[in-house]
Amino acid sequence: MLKIINGGIETVVEDWPGRIGYLDNGMSSSGAFDNVALGLANVLVGNQPGEAGIEIAGGYFQAEFETDAVISVTGTDMKPTLNNQPIPLWESIKVNKGDVIKFSHFAEFGFRAYIGVAGGIDVPLVLGSKSTCLFGSYGGYEGRKLQKDDVLKFGKPSKDLDSLKGRKLKPEAIPEYSREWVLRAIPGPNTSPDYLTKEGMDYLFANSHKVQLNSNRSAVRLAEASELSFARPDGGVAGSHPSNVLDHAYAIRGSLNICGNTPILLIADGPTLGGYMSALHVINADLWKIGQGTPGRDFIKFVFCTQEEAVEARKQQREWLSEKSLA
Amino acid sequence: MEITVKAHMPGLVARVVVNEGDKVTAGQEVAVINCMKTEIQVFAESDGVVKSILVKEWDEMEIGSPMIILEA
Numbered sequence: 001m002l003k004i005i006n007g008g009i010e011t012v013v014e015d016w017p018g019r020i021g022y023l024d025n026g027m028s029s030s031g032a033f034d035n036v037a038l039g040l041a042n043v044l045v046g047n048q049p050g051e052a053g054i055e056i057a058g059g060y061f062q063a064e065f066e067t068d069a070v071i072s073v074t075g076t077d078m079k080p081t082l083n084n085q086p087i088p089l090w091e092s093i094k095v096n097k098g099d100v101i102k103f104s105h106f107a108e109f110g111f112r113a114y115i116g117v118a119g120g121i122d123v124p125l126v127l128g129s130k131s132t133c134l135f136g137s138y139g140g141y142e143g144r145k146l147q148k149d150d151v152l153k154f155g156k157p158s159k160d161l162d163s164l165k166g167r168k169l170k171p172e173a174i175p176e177y178s179r180e181w182v183l184r185a186i187p188g189p190n191t192s193p194d195y196l197t198k199e200g201m202d203y204l205f206a207n208s209h210k211v212q213l214n215s216n217r218s219a220v221r222l223a224e225a226s227e228l229s230f231a232r233p234d235g236g237v238a239g240s241h242p243s244n245v246l247d248h249a250y251a252i253r254g255s256l257n258i259c260g261n262t263p264i265l266l267i268a269d270g271p272t273l274g275g276y277m278s279a280l281h282v283i284n285a286d287l288w289k290i291g292q293g294t295p296g297r298d299f300i301k302f303v304f305c306t307q308e309e310a311v312e313a314r315k316q317q318r319e320w321l322s323e324k325s326l327a
Numbered sequence: 328m329e330i331t332v333k334a335h336m337p338g339l340v341a342r343v344v345v346n347e348g349d350k351v352t353a354g355q356e357v358a359v360i361n362c363m364k365t366e367i368q369v370f371a372e373s374d375g376v377v378k379s380i381l382v383k384e385w386d387e388m389e390i391g392s393p394m395i396i397l398e399a
Contacts, residue, residue, distance in 0.1 A: 060335070105335065213362055216363035216365065217363075295338075295363060
């Protein structure tokens with residue numbers, strides 16, 4: 001068990017792939033913002049890669065272990081300590097009852113850190129997932145971010161704790177972080193020539209787009225693209241601005257909404273439908289990078305990708321998030 | 328001794344909730360930053376008197392940006 005001392009900025013229980021299969025009922029999938037950091041954290045502690053872990057956005061999380069456990073910390077380096085002594089990232093460590101884990105804030109690269117716990121986080125399944133949907137207030141731990149005095153239970157580890165400690169990743173399995181996150185993307189469904197001009201689509205792919213401060217688990221807003229050129233003079237019956245379309249289903253996670261002149265990536269807790277055009281779609285294998293984009297600091301760059309490349313990238317990611325990545 | 332209260336998250340200043348000359352205690356909320364569409368409280372880390380306020384509403388903060396100076 002883990003007793004929370006300080007929930008920090010925004011710390012939530014998330015699994016992967018989240019709560020899928022309910023988009024038609026208006027329920028977003030939620031799930032880890034960075035499924036690679038969560039997946040590797042899980043592999044290190046002997047869990048399945050999609051098991052629920054703790055996602056820390058920004059930082060300042062602090063908690064006390066009430067039982068012995070094996071954990072791993074991945075993601076951005078928030079300078080985690082155990083009883084005020086630094087602990088390594090990207091490897092599994094044994095913790096004892098009474099140990100206090102404490103995080104500072106996000107590092108030079110990345111924005112979210114993850115704690116994997118051998119046996120996973122034991123919260124009730126809600127519609128098949130342990131993920132927190134912050135904007136729906138369900139799932140995870142009482143449908144909200146963690147706060148002081150919450151107590152998280154752990155599941156049963158796959159092996160005895162001593163055999164799970166000290167596991168490390170191959171150096172090449174540790175993801176590379178950046179301040180310009182390159183996302184492979186497939187154009188559509190609202191693209192050129194019907195909705196954007198060719199120049200409009202080229203603009204999206206040719207430029208880096210700054211992550212805005214008001215980005216969260218629902219959507220990541222990018223800097224206003226004033227030079228984005230639309231194919232239509234207006235949105236017809238859907239509205240005066242040409243980014244308007246009649247309400248349609250959004251292909252979350254990863255759709256790039258164009259809302260006025262603002263590109264917005266719809267992700268974990270994002271809306272399942274709406275009336276703005278969606279110009280491109282980030283491939284599943286690159287969604288994790290969006291979760292490490294630091295609001296107000298980092299940039300996002302889209303590169304063209306085919307569906308075949310997207311499928312291959314997803315296969316490669318499955319291999320990556322497996323015990324084959326252990327040293 | 329002067330103590331600077333710094334932003335602990337990037338964001339926009341939503342408001343400063345103390346005035347110059349106010350006495351504050353450690354752990355007291357002194358300002359609020361807006362980030363991720365969430366209001367994040369900024370606390371004084373030690374007791375003191377507000378000597379000067381360096382920010383105003385909508386100012387953009389980076390992590391570590393000075394916000395308020397306390398005289399301890």
